[in-house]
Amino acid sequence: MTDDATDSTGPTGDAVPMVQLLTPTGERTTDPRWEPYRERAAHLDHGHVRDLWRDMVLVRAFDDEATSLQRQGQLGLWAQCLGQEAAQVGSGRALAPQDYVFPSYREHGVAHTRGVDLAQILRLFRGVDHGGWDGEAHRFHNYTLVIGSHTLHATGYAMGVQRDGVVGTGDPTVDTAVVAYFGDGATAQGDVNEALVFAAVNQAPLVLFCQNNQFAISEPNERQFRVPVARRGEGFGVPGVRVDGNDVLASYAVTQEALERARSGGGPSLVEAFTFRMGAHTTSDDPTRYRTRELEQQWRERDPIARIEAMLRREGGWDDAWAAQVVEEAADLGARVRETVRSMPAPAPASMFDHVYATPHAAVEDDRAFFAEYESGFADGGAR
Amino acid sequence: MTTTSTQPAIEAQVAPFPTGTTTLPLAKAITLAMRQALAEDPKVLVMGEDVGRLGGVFRVTDGLQAEFGEDRVVDTPLAESGIVGTAIGLAMRGYRSVLEIQFDGFIFPAFDQITTQLAKMRYRTSGRVSLPIVIRVPYGGGIGAVEHHSESPEALFAHTAGLRVVSPSNPADAYRMLREAIASPDPVLFLEPKGRYWDKGPVEVAPLALPAAGAPTAYDAIGHETLDRAVVVRPGTDLTLVAYGPSVHVALAAAAAAAEEGRSLEVVDLRTISPIDFPTVVESARRTGRCVVVHEAPVFHGAGAEVAARVTEECFFSLEAPVLRVGGFHTPYPVAKIEHDYLPGLDRVLDAVDRSLAF
Numbered sequence: 132m133t134d135d136a137t138d139s140t141g142p143t144g145d146a147v148p149m150v151q152l153l154t155p156t157g158e159r160t161t162d163p164r165w166e167p168y169r170e171r172a173a174h175l176d177h178g179h180v181r182d183l184w185r186d187m188v189l190v191r192a193f194d195d196e197a198t199s200l201q202r203q204g205q206l207g208l209w210a211q212c213l214g215q216e217a218a219q220v221g222s223g224r225a226l227a228p229q230d231y232v233f234p235s236y237r238e239h240g241v242a243h244t245r246g247v248d249l250a251q252i253l254r255l256f257r258g259v260d261h262g263g264w265d266g267e268a269h270r271f272h273n274y275t276l277v278i279g280s281h282t283l284h285a286t287g288y289a290m291g292v293q294r295d296g297v298v299g300t301g302d303p304t305v306d307t308a309v310v311a312y313f314g315d316g317a318t319a320q321g322d323v324n325e326a327l328v329f330a331a332v333n334q335a336p337l338v339l340f341c342q343n344n345q346f347a348i349s350e351p352n353e354r355q356f357r358v359p360v361a362r363r364g365e366g367f368g369v370p371g372v373r374v375d376g377n378d379v380l381a382s383y384a385v386t387q388e389a390l391e392r393a394r395s396g397g398g399p400s401l402v403e404a405f406t407f408r409m410g411a412h413t414t415s416d417d418p419t420r421y422r423t424r425e426l427e428q429q430w431r432e433r434d435p436i437a438r439i440e441a442m443l444r445r446e447g448g449w450d451d452a453w454a455a456q457v458v459e460e461a462a463d464l465g466a467r468v469r470e471t472v473r474s475m476p477a478p479a480p481a482s483m484f485d486h487v488y489a490t491p492h493a494a495v496e497d498d499r500a501f502f503a504e505y506e507s508g509f510a511d512g513g514a515r
Numbered sequence: 516m517t518t519t520s521t522q523p524a525i526e527a528q529v530a531p532f533p534t535g536t537t538t539l540p541l542a543k544a545i546t547l548a549m550r551q552a553l554a555e556d557p558k559v560l561v562m563g564e565d566v567g568r569l570g571g572v573f574r575v576t577d578g579l580q581a582e583f584g585e586d587r588v589v590d591t592p593l594a595e596s597g598i599v600g601t602a603i604g605l606a607m608r609g610y611r612s613v614l615e616i617q618f619d620g621f622i623f624p625a626f627d628q629i630t631t632q633l634a635k636m637r638y639r640t641s642g643r644v645s646l647p648i649v650i651r652v653p654y655g656g657g658i659g660a661v662e663h664h665s666e667s668p669e670a671l672f673a674h675t676a677g678l679r680v681v682s683p684s685n686p687a688d689a690y691r692m693l694r695e696a697i698a699s700p701d702p703v704l705f706l707e708p709k710g711r712y713w714d715k716g717p718v719e720v721a722p723l724a725l726p727a728a729g730a731p732t733a734y735d736a737i738g739h740e741t742l743d744r745a746v747v748v749r750p751g752t753d754l755t756l757v758a759y760g761p762s763v764h765v766a767l768a769a770a771a772a773a774a775e776e777g778r779s780l781e782v783v784d785l786r787t788i789s790p791i792d793f794p795t796v797v798e799s800a801r802r803t804g805r806c807v808v809v810h811e812a813p814v815f816h817g818a819g820a821e822v823a824a825r826v827t828e829e830c831f832f833s834l835e836a837p838v839l840r841v842g843g844f845h846t847p848y849p850v851a852k853i854e855h856d857y858l859p860g861l862d863r864v865l866d867a868v869d870r871s872l873a874f
C-alpha cells in the first residue's frame with residue numbers, strides 16, 4: 132500500500148480508496164477527494180490535536196503496563212491495542228455523550244474516550260469480574276469475547292433508539308447513534324453479516340466500525356474475505372468507507388460522518404479502519420510463527436502516535452514542556468494502574484451464585500446452600 | 516492456495532513416524548492421531564481457525580500444514596457455523612474432516628449445524644448419507660482463563676441423538692480414541708481436557724497403514740476398542756467413582772488420598788458420554804455398593820444424572836447409599852479467581868465419598 136492519499140491496495144489485492152488526512156510523516160494530504168473529511172476535521176486546532184496525542188499516549192502507557200502486569204502474573208491474559216490507538220481514539224472522540232458503544236475486547240482506547248477508568252478494564256483480565264464498569268453510566272457496554280455476537284446487540288439497541296424518537300430531531304444533544312467495534316476476522320461470522328442485514332432493513336442508526344488490523348490471531352485477511360471490508364456493505368445497502376486507521380484525524384472525520392448519518396436518520400454505515408496490530412494477538416500468542424519481522428518493521432514506521440508528533444513539530448504546534456508533562460502523567464497512570472490491580476481482591480467465592488437470575492431459582496439456591504454448608508466445614512481452618 | 520509475502524516461509528521438518536510405544540503429552544498424542552489419519556487417507560482434512568500456519572492456539576495441529584499442505588490442513592474463516600456446515604458438504608463428497616473449535620465456549624455459532632444438520636442427516640436420509648466428521652474441542656476449566664474459555668458443554672450435545680460424544684483422560688486413550696473417532700462413520704464430538712494437554716504418558720502407536728493407491732482406507736480394521744467403552748482405571752472395593760475427561764485425574768487423586776485412610780475406591784473412566792457403557796458402570800457399582808459421579812459440567816441436568824438414574828435402576832438392591840454427584844454449580848462459569856471453588860476438586864470429591872460411606 133502507498134503512504135499518501137492515493138488509492139491503497141489492501142492485502143486482498145483490491146484497490147479501494149483510503150481516506151487519509153495525514154501522511155505517516157505528518158504532512159497534510161491534498162487529495163481533493165478527501166476535502167469533505169478535511170472540513171470535518173478543520174475545527175481541530177493544535178490544542179485539540181495535542182489532546183488527541185495525549186489520549187493516545189495515555190492509552191499506550193496503560194497498555195504497556197497491562198502487558199507487564201500479565202508478565203508478572205497479575206493478569207491471566209492481556210489483549211494489547213498497540214498500534215490501533217488512532218483508530219480507537221479518533222473514532223471515540225467523534226462520539227456524542229448520548230451515543231452508545233458495543234466494543235469487542237481490544238477497545239481500550241475507546242474505553243478511555245468514554246471515561247472508563249482504565250484500571251477497571253483489567254478486572255476482566257485478572258479474573259475478578261466478567262465486566263468491570265457500569266456500561267450504562269459510560270454508554271460503553273461490556274467487552275464481548277464471542278466474536279461478532281455483539282454486533283447484533285448494537286443493531287437492536289439502535290432499533291430501540293430509533294423507536295424512542297431520538298434520531299433525526301435535529302437537536303445535537305438528543306440525536307443518538309450506536310457504534311459496534313469488531314475486527315477483520317469477525318467479518319466472517321454469520322452474526323456480523325446478519326447485523327448488516329438487520330441494520331440495513333431497519334435503517335438503524337448504527338456505525339459498524341471494523342478495525343482491520345490485518346490479522347485474526349494468525350490468519351491474514353485473505354483467509355477471511357476477498358473483497359475489502361469497506362465494500363462489504365454495498366450488497367447489503369450499507370455505505371462503506373476505508374480510512375487510514377493510523378491517522379487519528381482521518382479516523383475522527385470518517386467516524387463523525389458516519390455518526391451524523393446515523394443520528395440524522397440516514398441509516399447505518401460501515402467503516403473499515405485499516406491499521407495494524409503491532410503486538411501479539413494476546414499475551415498467549417507468538418506472532419513470529421505467522422508474520423515477518425519486515426512487515427512488523429514496516430508498520431512500526433507508521434506508528435499513529437509518532438505521526439501526530441511529526442505533524443505538530445512540522446507545523447510548530449509541538450511544546451516540549453507540555454509533552455514532558457503528558458509523559459509524566461502517563462507514568463503516573465501506569466503506576467496507579469499497577470497499584471490498583473495488585474490490590475484488586477478476588478471476589479468472595481459465594482458471589483458466584485449472585486446475578487444468575489433476577490428471582491430465586493431453586494437449582495441455584497440449592498447449590499448456594501450446599502456451598503455455604505460445605506465451606507463452613509472448613510471454617511475451623513481445616514485443610515482444603 | 517497462495518501464501519502472501521506477509522507470512523514467513525514454513526520450514527517443513529517432517530519427523531519419521533514413531534513406532535511401538537512412545538511417551539507423549541496428551542496434546543501431542545492427538546497430533547499424532549491426526550497426522551497418521553492424514554497420511555493414511557487422502558480424504559482426511561483438518562480444518563479450523565488458526566490450525567494451519569500457527570498450528571492451533573494449543574499447538575495441537577502443529578506441523579500438520581507443513582507436512583500435508585494448505586488444501587488438507589485448512590485455516591478456515593472465523594466462523595464456526597461455516598466450519599461445521601462446509602464439513603457436512605465435504606463429507607457428502609467423500610471427505611472426512613477433523614474440525615477444531617478453538618475453545619468450548621465458541622462452539623455455539625455452530626450449534627445449529629451440529630444439532631439440526633450433522634446429528635440428523637443419516638436419519639433424514641434413511642441412512643443414505645453418512646457424515647464421518649470429528650469435532651475436536653478443547654474443554655474444561657482450571658486454567659485461569661477469561662470467560663467462555665473454560666466450559667463443559669457436553670450435556671447439550673449428549674442430549675442430541677445422532678452424535679457420539681467422547682472425552683479422553685490420558686495420552687494413550689486420546690490417541691486411540693481419536694483414531695477410532697476418525698474411523699467412525701458417525702459424527703463424533705471429541706472433547707479434549709485442555710488442562711491436561713501437557714500430561715505425559717505412554718502411547719502405543721498403531722503401525723502406519725498406507726493403502727495402495729486408489730484403495731480405500733481400511734477403517735474397519737481400526738476397530739472399536741476404546742470408543743463406547745468405559746474402563747476401570749483403578750480397582751477398588753468400597754465405592755465406585757465414575758468420571759471422564761479432566762475429572763478422571765481428580766478421581767484418581769481422590770482414590771489415592773482415600774487409600775491412605777484405608778478406603779478402597781474404584782475409578783471408572785467413562786471415556787464416552789454418548790453412549791454410556793452402563794454394563795461396566797453397573798457391574799462396578801453393584802460390586803462396591805456405592806457410587807459417586809464426578810464431572811466439571813453443572814450437576815443440574817448433567818451427564819451424572821444419567822449415570823445416577825441408571826445405576827439406581829439397575830443396582831437398587833446392591834446399593835448401600837444413594838448415588839451422589841459432584842460437579843459444577845448451576846451458574847455460568849465463574850471468574851478465574853474463584854474457579855477452584857466452582858470446580859469439583861479433590862476435597863469436594865472426598866466430601867461426597869465421606870457422605871456416601873457414612874450412609
Ligand SMILES: Cc1ncc(C[n+]2csc(CCOP(=O)(O)OP(=O)(O)O)c2C)c(N)n1
Pocket residue numbers: 237276277278313314315316317318344346347348408412564593595617621624
Ligand atoms: C465465536 C468465536 N470464535 C473463536 C474465538 C477465538 N478468537 C478470539 S479472538 C480471534 C480472532 C479475532 O480476530 P479479529 O476479529 O480480526 O479481531 P482482532 O483480535 O484482530 O482484534 C479468535 C479466533 C472467539 N473469541 N469467538
Ligand SMILES: [Mg+2]
Pocket residue numbers: 314315316342343344345346347348
Ligand atoms: Mg484482526
